[in-house]
Amino acid sequence: MSAAAAVSADDADVPLVQIHDLIMHFPLRGQSLWPWDKPPMVRAVDGIDLTVARNEIVGLAGESGCGKSTVARLLMGLIKPTSGRIHFNGRPIQAYGTHELRPRLQMVFQDPYTSLNPRRPIGRIVGDPLIIHTKLSAADRRDRVVQALERVGLAAYHYDRFPHEFSGGQRQRIAIARALILDPECLVLDEPTSALDVSVQAVILNMILELQQDMQLGCLFITHDLNLMRFLAHRTAVMYLGRIVEIGATEDLFSRPLHPYTRALIDATPQPDPDRAADEVPLEGELPSNINPPPGCRFASRCAKKIDGLCDRVPPRLQSVQGRLVACHLHPAPEATP
Amino acid sequence: MNHLLEVQDLRLNFYTYRGVVQALEGVSFHMAPGEAVGLVGETGCGKSVTARAIMGFIEPPGRIEQGRILLDGRDLLQLKDKALRGIRGREISFIFQEPKKALDPTCTVGAQLMEAATVARGLGKRDAEALAMQTLGQVGLGDAGRVMGSYSFELSGGMAQRVMIAMAVVGGSRLMIADEPTSALDVSIQAQILRLLRRIRREQTSSLLLITHDLGVAAENCDRIIVMYAGRIVESGPVRAIFRSPAHPYTERLLRALPAPGKRRLEAIPGTVPDLVAPPPGCRFSNRCDRATPHCSRERPPSSEIGDGHAVACHHPVIAPVSAAA
Numbered sequence: 110m111s112a113a114a115a116v117s118a119d120d121a122d123v124p125l126v127q128i129h130d131l132i133m134h135f136p137l138r139g140q141s142l143w144p145w146d147k148p149p150m151v152r153a154v155d156g157i158d159l160t161v162a163r164n165e166i167v168g169l170a171g172e173s174g175c176g177k178s179t180v181a182r183l184l185m186g187l188i189k190p191t192s193g194r195i196h197f198n199g200r201p202i203q204a205y206g207t208h209e210l211r212p213r214l215q216m217v218f219q220d221p222y223t224s225l226n227p228r229r230p231i232g233r234i235v236g237d238p239l240i241i242h243t244k245l246s247a248a249d250r251r252d253r254v255v256q257a258l259e260r261v262g263l264a265a266y267h268y269d270r271f272p273h274e275f276s277g278g279q280r281q282r283i284a285i286a287r288a289l290i291l292d293p294e295c296l297v298l299d300e301p302t303s304a305l306d307v308s309v310q311a312v313i314l315n316m317i318l319e320l321q322q323d324m325q326l327g328c329l330f331i332t333h334d335l336n337l338m339r340f341l342a343h344r345t346a347v348m349y350l351g352r353i354v355e356i357g358a359t360e361d362l363f364s365r366p367l368h369p370y371t372r373a374l375i376d377a378t379p380q381p382d383p384d385r386a387a388d389e390v391p392l393e394g395e396l397p398s399n400i401n402p403p404p405g406c407r408f409a410s411r412c413a414k415k416i417d418g419l420c421d422r423v424p425p426r427l428q429s430v431q432g433r434l435v436a437c438h439l440h441p442a443p444e445a446t447p
Numbered sequence: 448m449n450h451l452l453e454v455q456d457l458r459l460n461f462y463t464y465r466g467v468v469q470a471l472e473g474v475s476f477h478m479a480p481g482e483a484v485g486l487v488g489e490t491g492c493g494k495s496v497t498a499r500a501i502m503g504f505i506e507p508p509g510r511i512e513q514g515r516i517l518l519d520g521r522d523l524l525q526l527k528d529k530a531l532r533g534i535r536g537r538e539i540s541f542i543f544q545e546p547k548k549a550l551d552p553t554c555t556v557g558a559q560l561m562e563a564a565t566v567a568r569g570l571g572k573r574d575a576e577a578l579a580m581q582t583l584g585q586v587g588l589g590d591a592g593r594v595m596g597s598y599s600f601e602l603s604g605g606m607a608q609r610v611m612i613a614m615a616v617v618g619g620s621r622l623m624i625a626d627e628p629t630s631a632l633d634v635s636i637q638a639q640i641l642r643l644l645r646r647i648r649r650e651q652t653s654s655l656l657l658i659t660h661d662l663g664v665a666a667e668n669c670d671r672i673i674v675m676y677a678g679r680i681v682e683s684g685p686v687r688a689i690f691r692s693p694a695h696p697y698t699e700r701l702l703r704a705l706p707a708p709g710k711r712r713l714e715a716i717p718g719t720v721p722d723l724v725a726p727p728p729g730c731r732f733s734n735r736c737d738r739a740t741p742h743c744s745r746e747r748p749p750s751s752e753i754g755d756g757h758a759v760a761c762h763h764p765v766i767a768p769v770s771a772a773a
Contacts, residue, residue: 172633276719306489306660311704311713318712333634336663340706340713363708377638379663381705383686392635395603 123199125295125327126161126184131193133179137400152399153179155351156193158427161295164325168342168359170335170374174396175348177331181299184329185216197295212242215288219300221280225272231258232268235287242291257286261316278309282316289320295327302337314341335378339363347371350399350407357433367435370408406438414439450517451654452501452622453477457514459493459500462507466724470496470509472678475750480621483648483655485669485686487662489701491720492675494658498624501656502541503531518622537567540615542625546607550599556610557595560617567618582613585650587643605636609643616647623648624656629664641668662705666690671756674698677720677731680750684757694759694766697732730762738763 133154140149154176161167169177182188184195186202195202202210218224225234236254239245245253255265261282272280281301288296298317302310318341321328330342338345339359346356347370355368366372373392394411397403403410405421412420419438427434428442459471471493478484486494499505501516503523516523518538523531535541543549551559560579564570570578576595583591586609599607608628615623625644629637645668648655659665665672665686672689674682674697682695693699703714718735721727727734733743743762750760759766 172635307662307701308489308704308716311706311715314706315713315715335634336706339708340710374634377634379637379641379661379667381662381666381690381702381707383666383690385667392638395605395636396633 123196124160125163125165125198126159126329127194127196127199128157128159128180128184129194129196131157131159131180131183131195132191133176133183133188134191149400152351152402154183154190155399155402156426157348157351157353159346159353159356161327161329163294163327164321165344166321166328166330166342168338168345169329169331169348170333170338170345171348172333172374172396174350174399176351176399177348178299180348181216181297181329181331184297185214186210208242212238212291213293214295214297215291215293216297216299217281217284217288217301220304221277221284222304224284225280227272230269230271231275231283234272235283235290238287238291253290254286257290258283260289260320261286262312276309277305278313281305281313285313285316285320289324292324293326295329296321297329297331299331300333301330303332303334310337317341335363335375336380347374350397350402352407352436353427353434354408354437355433355435356427362433365431367430367433367440368408368437369412369414369439373411373413449479450477451480451482451519452656453515453517454497454501455515455517457497457500457516458512459496459505459509459514460512461509463724468723469726470678470723471500472726474514474675474678474680476673476680476683478622478654478656481648481652481654482671483657483669485665485672486656486658486675487660487665487672488675489660489720491677491723493678494675495626497675498541498626498656498658501624502535502539503528536563536614536618536620538620539622539624540618540620542608542611542615542623542628544627545631546611547599547602547604549611550607552599555596555598556602560595560610560614563614564617567620578617579613582617583610585616585647586610586613587639588613604632605639608632608636608640612640612643612647616651619651620653621651622654622656624658626658627660628657630659630661637664644668662690662702674701677726678723679731680760681732682757682759682761684759685755688754688757692766694753694757694764695732695761696736696738696763696765699765730760738765 131154134150134152136148137151138148169180171177183190197214232254235257236250239250239253255268258267263282302313305313332338342359344356345359345362346353349370355371363375366375377392392411397410406424409415409420424436424438427436430440430442455475457471457474461468461470474497486497488494500511505511511524557579561575564575564578579595580591583594588594588606588609602610629640632640644655657669669686672684672686673680676697682698689698693702700716704716706713716735721731721734727744729744729746730748733739748760748762750758752758753764753766
């Protein structure tokens, strides 16, 4: 933790993670008749800007296929972007070696049933990063692993057990212990509780929140569940079809959504409140294809507030409106308004 | 009281290598015509098994040990397979969680819909086709002709679920059972499908048994809620009573565990669900309950009425029963 703290002190003004104009297009092979034809491209992420500060949880919300998990994989360096820059502590992630980056940037995956090797005891699963990234002796490693297990609410006697002996919630604790054992500065959480029941989810969310505060982690939290987002994230970014449509402080964004898509998503999220009127569905239709996305505003085809003519044009990039960033024709930047 | 469906004291076991899993133990509830009932609970509480038992989908190693499932007073458990086939689709229809797995990938949507229409209503080919087209329009699939000719894998998740609902509607059944119909869908599509189910229910005046783990979905779509825990019904009542004044400690804790605006910390429920191979003799929630007394782990709490249609099975409910002596 001391090494991490020293680094953070050096460049405290530089955001922990800085993503600039990130683009990821996947070629869709096997679609065309001729091998020399250019394959169609899936535009999974199409030019996004995002920052994560130290000790901040940034939420990335959106429906499936909007590119939020691709952003996580790009940030982790698991795939190489088509173009764009990702800076970690002010340096591009490509400039880091894996051995430099991994101890500082870790990830918790969605499905705790497939993200743990079923043939290895959990003490080993959690302790592996120590073998790779530190020179600790076996006994010291064991101590660190036990500490890490205790930090997530497991005990020393779990060390030699295998993943199948644990429930989903416990497995997610193991995954979190593994991610945190090297005291990273940044943690990527990709739908960490969507495979869990409500009562277990509550335990895991509380734990994530506590650990984040204790360790001053910068977190990128990805979820489709806006109720979770509102609970956990300090700032929320809403993605639609490869682009971010709105970013703002979570409470502000939820109580006063500016982009029509943000508004529609909030309205569509069921609430445990029998008196809430559920009959109004503002989001008609389905997500357009991200191979041939609509030319103008990507949300225009489903937008209730669409203005013909105006919304057929590409909306401005994220611009500052009323204390947050919005990409929508309906909310022009203040200087643009007469 | 005129009940469309009445489940009485249903007991169901699964015979596994590990032992006998007591999946359902004395489950009783009823549904009135036109009512939407939400069956909620966490993984393994028995909500899906209950739905499958009603449809007669229980196969070894599962076995229904006792109880009755009455549809208009007729016990479905006593019916032969052939008679049961006459009820499925015609009187009770089932909407599966994953429509793409439930639909046959080798025949077109049209062929499946027409088969359902032919079997359930005894229509000829031409009438069946007309009805299938009309039903597809009713579930919001505008281009019915094209959908009829497509295969399930050519549809999006939302469209496939609409087809699934069309199949449930085409037989004109009075009871639809939907097992997590929107869990595999995105929130915007989920909202559309739930709205469709509400509309279909109004138009057909059919009842809906909605099985869900999402308390928000249940709250917004049901008249009455049944909460299950570890194979038993712990509380049932009108949706407002359940969400505004939950009586069972489990229901109360579950609602407090939900993330909601303004909460800074979630209240988790400590402990885990008991192993149903050897469940505790008394209340199955007693090992996680902060109101539990030694009495709770010994004796099964009976279900007692605490208000208008609001019943709770607890020795120490959060709200005291109206007649504590009874």
